Amino acid sequence: MPQASRDLKKKRSWQEALSDLVTDPKELLTLLELHPDWLDAAYAAARLFPLKTTRSFVARMQKGNPHDPLLRQILPLGIELQESEGFERDPLKEANVNPVPGLLHKYAGRVLVTLTSACAVHCRYCFRRHFPYAENNPGRAGWEKMITYITADKTISEVILSGGDPLAANDRLLKQFTDQLVGIPHIKRLRIHTRLPVVLPERITQALIEWMVQVPFDTVMVIHANHPQEISSEVKAALLSLRQAGICVLNQTVLLRAINDRAETLIALSEILFEAGVLPYYLHVLDKVQGAAHFDLERDKAFQLHAALGKALPGYLVPRLVCEEPGKASKTVLSTALFTG
Numbered sequence: 202m203p204q205a206s207r208d209l210k211k212k213r214s215w216q217e218a219l220s221d222l223v224t225d226p227k228e229l230l231t232l233l234e235l236h237p238d239w240l241d242a243a244y245a246a247a248r249l250f251p252l253k254t255t256r257s258f259v260a261r262m263q264k265g266n267p268h269d270p271l272l273r274q275i276l277p278l279g280i281e282l283q284e285s286e287g288f289e290r291d292p293l294k295e296a297n298v299n300p301v302p303g304l305l306h307k308y309a310g311r312v313l314v315t316l317t318s319a320c321a322v323h324c325r326y327c328f329r330r331h332f333p334y335a336e337n338n339p340g341r342a343g344w345e346k347m348i349t350y351i352t353a354d355k356t357i358s359e360v361i362l363s364g365g366d367p368l369a370a371n372d373r374l375l376k377q378f379t380d381q382l383v384g385i386p387h388i389k390r391l392r393i394h395t396r397l398p399v400v401l402p403e404r405i406t407q408a409l410i411e412w413m414v415q416v417p418f419d420t421v422m423v424i425h426a427n428h429p430q431e432i433s434s435e436v437k438a439a440l441l442s443l444r445q446a447g448i449c450v451l452n453q454t455v456l457l458r459a460i461n462d463r464a465e466t467l468i469a470l471s472e473i474l475f476e477a478g479v480l481p482y483y484l485h486v487l488d489k490v491q492g493a494a495h496f497d498l499e500r501d502k503a504f505q506l507h508a509a510l511g512k513a514l515p516g517y518l519v520p521r522l523v524c525e526e527p528g529k530a531s532k533t534v535l536s537t538a539l540f541t542g
Contacts, residue, residue, distance in 0.1 A: 215403040219321055219369065223254050226277060233272065234264045242279030250492060252277050253323040258400045261433055270428045270460045274324055278495070281325065285494035297527070301346040308531055311359040311392075312351060316378060319369035322400045326455060326496045328488035341377070348381050351388070359390040368397040368404050372412055379416055391418040396425040399432070402439035410446045421449045423482060428461050429469040437477040444478025451482035454520060456503055457496045464509035471510070471518040481520035483532070484510075488525060503535070 223229050226243035229252065230236070243252070254275045262269045298307045305313040351357055360382060367375070382388050393413075397404040413420050422443060426432060432440075443450050452474050454461065461467055471481045484507060487497050507522040523532040 213403065215401060215406065216371075218255060218257065218401055218403050221256060222321065223256060223259055224252055226252055229254070229259065229276065232259055232264075233262055233266075233269075235267055239267070239276070243277045246277030246279060246281040246492075249281070250277065250323060250325070250327075253320065255321050255400045257402065257433075257435070258322060258431075261430055268459070270466075271430055273460055274326070274427065274457070275322060277325065280495045281492040283494070284491070288489045288491045288494050301350050302343050304347045304350060305363075306350075306354075306357075310356055311361055312357055313361045313363040314347060314367075314378075315364050316362055316367050316374065317365040317370045320364065320366045321369060321397055324396070326457060326487060326490070326493040328490045328493075341374075344378060344381060348385075351382070352385050355387045358387055359392060360388060361392040361394060363394050366395050366397055367393055368395045368409075372406075372408050376412055379418075383417055389418060390421065391416055392421045392423060394423045394425070398422075398424050398439050398443075399426045399436055402433075402435045405439035405442055410442060410448070413443075413448055414446055421451065423451045423453055424479065425454075426452050426470065426474065427454050427457060428466060429473045432470075432473045432477060437473075440477040440479055450479045452479050452520070453483035453485060454481070455485045455487060455496075456498050456506070457487070458498050460496070462498055462502065462506065464506055464513070467506060467510055468513050471514055471520070475518055481518055484520040484522045486522070486524045486535070500535075507535075 223232070226240055226247055227237070230239055230243075252275065258271060258275070262271045266272070298305050300306055303315050305315070307313060351360065362375075362378075379391060382391070413422070424440070440450060454467070454470065456462060461470070467484070474481055484503075486500065486503050487493065489497070503522060507519075510519045522535045524535060526533050
């Protein structure tokens with residue numbers, strides 16, 4: 202890349218990139234040189250769950266290909282409007298584990314905090330696409346209730362920043378919240394679940410890394426990547442900067458029909474993640490959220506794919522195949538040992 206181009210890119214802050222998202226289906230189809238026949242259905246589906254994606258993510262999509270695996274993750278489709286048996290608005294029953302606004306206590310020893318409802322990208326399979334963020338975005342005024350809850354329950358040793366996407370919040374807000382946790386003796390770990398390093402690699406700044414290194418907890422970042430095409434050179438550089446700073450970075454992937462349901466795709470994803478300093482962590486079967494049934498994959502197919510990964514990759518590059526069941530104290534690990542297909 203010419204030096205002038207690099208300098209130009211450096212001048213674009215992550216905040217500027219985050220404020221310049223693609224939110225109109227017509228613009229998305231125009232950028233990708235796709236036929237406008239898709240538009241009516243895209244607008245109809247976007248009324249229920251708006252289109253949102255970064256220009257960086259769009260730049261990794263193949264022009265003229267309506268089946269591009271990145272496009273299919275974010276393009277609103279008419280099929281989302283169909284009701285499917287077994288698919289519901291709150292598939293994980295999170296309303297039952299929401300003791301105070303902005304906090305979910307789903308797992309033993311851990312709480313999830315939704316610092317913001319904002320995301321840089323709306324993934325069409327998102328299990329929180331119907332989540333009542335208006336009731337769970339308390340802002341700084343609501344932090345006191347969350348901190349009181351965490352302080353009172355001495356079984357909690359880990360706080361997970363979730364969302365929305367916690368890295369859509371600025372560094373100052375992140376620091377102000379984690380400063381509130383410092384005086385709680387039973388908190389040992391801080392985990393950050395985020396898609397931003399993949400869809401908006403500019404977010405991984407030196408200032409963010411310094412904050413993560415200085416936080417007085419063992420800090421883990423869990424990124425979300427589903428396809429090797431997502432890991433551009435810019436994404437790889439951002440992830441390597443985290444690894445070089447000593448930050449543990451893991452990845453979780455969602456199994457998605459017609460996107461990553463081939464063994465070769467998942468193998469390539471594990472390989473490129475490791476090159477970027479990231480360890481594969483979870484391979485999720487789809488959470489059955491209303492509007493996402495077209496992404497669902499048969500359980501036997503999931504077992505086949507996971508078994509293929511085990512045969513082709515060293516153990517440390519094989520993510521655990523899991524599903525989430527409402528009311529369970531942790532994710533359920535699905536064993537492929539009994540699969541003989």
